[in-house]
Amino acid sequence: MKIEECIHYLYEKYKNDLSGRVSHSFPALAAVDPDLFSLSVVTADGKSFSVGDKESLFSIQSISKPFSYALALKQHGSEFVEEKVGMEPTGEDYDSIIKLDDLNRPFNPMVNSGAIVTTGLIGSGVKNTKKDELVGYFSDFAGRELDIDQEIYASERENGHKNWAIVHLLRHFNLMTKDFKDDLDLYFNQCSILVNTEDLAMMGATLANGGVNPKTGKSCIDPKNLRHVLSILLTCGMYNYSGEWVFDVGVPAKSGISGGIIMIIPGLMAISVYSPRLDKRGNSVRGIKVCEELSNIYNLHILDSAGPNSTKDIL
Ligand code: GLU
Numbered sequence: 001m002k003i004e005e006c007i008h009y010l011y012e013k014y015k016n017d018l019s020g021r022v023s024h025s026f027p028a029l030a031a032v033d034p035d036l037f038s039l040s041v042v043t044a045d046g047k048s049f050s051v052g053d054k055e056s057l058f059s060i061q062s063i064s065k066p067f068s069y070a071l072a073l074k075q076h077g078s079e080f081v082e083e084k085v086g087m088e089p090t091g092e093d094y095d096s097i098i099k100l101d102d103l104n105r106p107f108n109p110m111v112n113s114g115a116i117v118t119t120g121l122i123g124s125g126v127k128n129t130k131k132d133e134l135v136g137y138f139s140d141f142a143g144r145e146l147d148i149d150q151e152i153y154a155s156e157r158e159n160g161h162k163n164w165a166i167v168h169l170l171r172h173f174n175l176m177t178k179d180f181k182d183d184l185d186l187y188f189n190q191c192s193i194l195v196n197t198e199d200l201a202m203m204g205a206t207l208a209n210g211g212v213n214p215k216t217g218k219s220c221i222d223p224k225n226l227r228h229v230l231s232i233l234l235t236c237g238m239y240n241y242s243g244e245w246v247f248d249v250g251v252p253a254k255s256g257i258s259g260g261i262i263m264i265i266p267g268l269m270a271i272s273v274y275s276p277r278l279d280k281r282g283n284s285v286r287g288i289k290v291c292e293e294l295s296n297i298y299n300l301h302i303l304d305s306a307g308p309n310s311t312k313d314i315l
Contacts, residue, residue, distance in 0.1 A: 003269070003314050004049040006297060007039045010290045011051045020277030020285035023257040028155030032058065032258070034276050037286060040197035042205035043269040043315060046214035050198055057194040058274060059152040061256030062094065062110070064138070064190045065118075066229050066237070067203065069109040071137045072121040073225040081121065084175070085114045087228075089236045089243070094282065095162045098169050106175070110236040110254070113166050119190055120176055120183035130186055138193055141203040143215040146193050153192035160188065197260070197272040204262040204270025207252075230264065234302075239281045241288075249291055250301030261287035265300050268308060269315075 001009065015037055024030045038052035072081050083105075090107040092099055098113045100106060106114035123130045139146045156163075167184045170176045176183060195203075206213045207230065211221035221229065233252035238245040245253065253263035259276035261284055271294060275286035295301055298309045308314070 001297070003041050003298075006294070007041060007049060007051050007271075010293060011037065011039055014275075014286045014289055015052075017286055017289070018277065020279055022259070022276045023278055023282070025257055026155045026159035028149075028152045029059070029061075029258060032276050036259075037275045038197045038273070039290060040201035040272050041269055042198070042201040042214065044205060044209040044214060044267055046205070047315065048198060048201065050201075052197075053274070054197055056274065057149075057196050058258045058260065058276070059149050059191060059256075060138075060193045060195050060200075060260065061191050061258040062115070063195075063200060063254045063256040063260050063262055064193060065110050065115045066207075066233055066254055067138050067141060068115065068119050068122060068134065068187075068190055069232065070221050070225060070229050071134060072109075072118045073228060074137075074221060075124055076121055078225060078228055081118065084121065085109045085117050087232055087235075091240065094239055095166070097162060097165050100173070100175075104173070104175075106170075108232060108236045110232060112163060113170060116163065116167060116184060116187045117170060117175060119187040120180065122186065131189055134186065134190055135193065137220070138190075138203070140213065140216075140218050140220050141206045142195065142199040143202050143206075143213050143218075144199070146195065146199065148189050149192045149194045153188055156191065157185065157188050160184075163187070195260070197274045200260055200262045200272035200274075201270050204264045204272060207264045208266055208268060208270045210267075230266065233264065238283060241281045241283055249295040250303055251295065253291065255283045255287070257282050259284040259287065261291060263291050263294075265308065266302075268311065 040050040086105045109118045171180045230252040237254040273287035
C-alpha cells in the first residue's frame with residue numbers, strides 16, 4: 001500500500017477511537033476540540049499528502065523544542081550549547097522540578113528545564129529581535145510564515161506556575177542569566193506558535209531532507225547540527241515513552257501536549273499526526289497508534305537490518 005492510501009486507511013481505522021484526555025495544563029489548551037484528527041506526510045523531495053482536519057491550527061507546544069535547539073546550535077555552535085544542556089534521557093516527567101546531571105546541566109533540551117535554558121541562548125546579538133529570529137527560523141522549516149496564538153500564550157504565561165518555578169531554580173543555580181523572565185516569556189511564545197499537520201510534516205521533511213526545506217530549497221540546519229537534533233529526538237523525544245518508542249517504532253520523533261507528533265524517516269519523509277486526546281504520559285493516543293502501525297507496515301525502524309520498504313513501495 002502506498003503512503004497516501006495508507007494514511008487514509010489509518011485515519012478511517014482510528015477516527016472513532018476517542019480514548020484519552022485532552023491536556024489540562026492550562027485553560028486555553030483544555031478548551032480545544034478533543035475530536036480533531038489529521039495526518040500529513042511530506043516526502044524528502046516535497047510531495048505532500050494529508051487526511052482529516054488538516055486545516056486545523058494548533059499550538060506546537062513541545063514539538064517546538066528540537067527547532068529552538070537547532071537555532072541555538074546554529075547561532076552558538078554545539079560546543080557552547082553542550083556546556084549548558086546535556087543529552088541524556090531523564091526518566092522523569094518533562095516538567096519535573098529540576099534534576100541536573102553530573103556536569104550541573106539540565107539533562108537534555110527536550111525536557112522543560114533544558115528547553116528553557118536552550119531558548120534563553122537564542123539571539124544573534126541584535127537587540128529585541130529574539131522572538132522574530134525564532135518565529136522566522138520556524139517559518140523557514142515550515143516553508144510559510146507562522147504566527148503565535150496570543151490566547152494560548154497568555155493562558156500559559158498566567159498559569160504556567162511549574163515553568164516559573166523551574167526558571168527561578170535555574171536562576172538560583174546560575175544556569176540562567178538575570179534575563180530569565182524574558183527567556184521564559186520567549187519560551188511561552190515558542191510553544192504558542194500555530195501549525196497544522198502539513199506545517200509539521202514540512203518541518204520534519206526539512207530534517208529528513210538533510211536540513212534543506214524540500215519546498216523552498218532553503219537550507220535550515222547544517223549536517224552536524226542535524227545529526228545532533230535527530231539523535232536527541234531518537235532518545236528523548238517522546239516523554240517517558242522514549243525508550244519504548246525506540247524499541248517499537250525506532251525513528252526520531254517529537255510529541256507535544258497539544259496532541260501533535262512528528263516522526264522523521266531520514267532521507268525519505270516525515271509524518272505528522274494531530275489528535276488532542278493524550279495518554280497518561282502526555283502522548284497523543286491516536287498519534288502513537290498511527291505511528292506504531294506505520295513503522296510496522298513500512299519497516300521504518302532504523303535498526304532493522306532489512307531497512308525500510310523501497311521508496312517505490314511507499315511513494
Ligand atoms: N508549553 C508546555 C510546557 O512548557 C509544553 C509541554 C509539552 O508539550 O510537552 O509545559
